[in-house]
Amino acid sequence: MPDSALIETVRDFNRFYTNFLGVLNRAYLDTPFTLTDARVLFEIGSRNGVSASALTRDLQLDAAYLSRILKRFRSEGLIETASDPDDMRSQIINVTARGRDQFQELGRRSNVQIAERFETLAAGAPQNIVTAMTTIRALLEPNAAPPATILRPHRAGDMGWIVQSQAKAYTEEYGWDMRFEGLVADVAGKFLTNFDPAMEYCWIAERAGVNIGSVLIANGGDSIAKLRLLYVDKAARGLGLGKTLVDECIRFAKARQYRQLSLWTNDILHAARGIYVKAGFRLVSEERHRMFGREENGQTWVLDL
Numbered sequence: 380m381p382d383s384a385l386i387e388t389v390r391d392f393n394r395f396y397t398n399f400l401g402v403l404n405r406a407y408l409d410t411p412f413t414l415t416d417a418r419v420l421f422e423i424g425s426r427n428g429v430s431a432s433a434l435t436r437d438l439q440l441d442a443a444y445l446s447r448i449l450k451r452f453r454s455e456g457l458i459e460t461a462s463d464p465d466d467m468r469s470q471i472i473n474v475t476a477r478g479r480d481q482f483q484e485l486g487r488r489s490n491v492q493i494a495e496r497f498e499t500l501a502a503g504a505p506q507n508i509v510t511a512m513t514t515i516r517a518l519l520e521p522n523a524a525p526p527a528t529i530l531r532p533h534r535a536g537d538m539g540w541i542v543q544s545q546a547k548a549y550t551e552e553y554g555w556d557m558r559f560e561g562l563v564a565d566v567a568g569k570f571l572t573n574f575d576p577a578m579e580y581c582w583i584a585e586r587a588g589v590n591i592g593s594v595l596i597a598n599g600g601d602s603i604a605k606l607r608l609l610y611v612d613k614a615a616r617g618l619g620l621g622k623t624l625v626d627e628c629i630r631f632a633k634a635r636q637y638r639q640l641s642l643w644t645n646d647i648l649h650a651a652r653g654i655y656v657k658a659g660f661r662l663v664s665e666e667r668h669r670m671f672g673r674e675e676n677g678q679t680w681v682l683d684l
Contacts, residue, residue: 399496408488415440417485419448420474423458424482428471430463457481502536509588526587528620530627533581533595538567541593545610553647555671562670566607570597578604580631584611584620591615594624596631599641604632606642609651621654629658633684640682645675655680 400414401407407414418438423429431449435442449472452458457478463469474482497505516523546560570581575598584592591612599605606628611621632640642660644651660680668677 401492408485408492410485410488412485416448419445420452420457420478420482421485423472424474424479428473430469430471432469434472452478506589513587513589528584528586528591528615528618530582530584530623533583533593537581537583537590537593538571540590541608541610542567544590544612545608548610548613549671553671554673559671563608566597570595570607578635582624582627584615584624586615592620592624594628596628602636602638604628604635604637604640606640609642616650621650622657625654625658629682629684637684639684642680643677644680645677647675652678652680655682658682 406412407417410417412420419434419440422434422438431442431445434440435445438445449458453460456475458472459475460470460472463471497508500508513526517525542560542564545563546557549555549559550557570579578598579596581595582593583590592610592615594609595607597605597607606625609621609624611624629640640660642655644655646652646665660682662678663681664679666677668675670677
């Protein structure tokens, strides 16, 4: 049996969070719906046809209670039903045009509510909250499919995250000193200062609103593109994200008609070097250095495009 203090802490958090979301309010998000109503409409609106039995199972609702909600939705013109071709005892439920408008409005109001809460927090706090939420879900529902990873261009604050995350990761994993953070900050700063959107790009990998990877292409002159600051967070390793980011760099460099893609790394970074080798990069030079405290072997790799 878990410690009673732990259980009470969970219960206390549950009380706080239900109040935070306003889930006990009769008018959820200042609409005529309860939270359960909104959740049922969301599930119907986000699926391309769903049966009542599937809703009962997935939402863990009493069948009679769900039936009353669906009857009300039908009378209000929010949903329509058709016979299930696979089970004549069941019906397939879809939202009407009016129901979709209401479904989308609920989503908009929910987004506004969360955004307003986040705007009152210190910088970085929303990301910490989402990370904690992701951790909770992963621990309580280990077999659930992980959130999808998206690649997007950089925006305000991302370069600061790149500097912080890489400095912390390489200091902890490889014992590099603060000069490495200075190098990353210099590269990131120059990229922002001289950014040419026609020839340069930064990819941020994001999952559930949390940054988990990055890479950028900088114009090195003489038709040579430079691949800089490839990084994959520990939480996302083993998923092929590093390869995906490198592939994006190659695709971009070819599309911009660079003749060569160049990068500098250290031979201790085995995973990254493996990606470069498989992508067709070739090693052109090496040099020993102590740029970050410990003696390392720096390497320059190039890919002819």
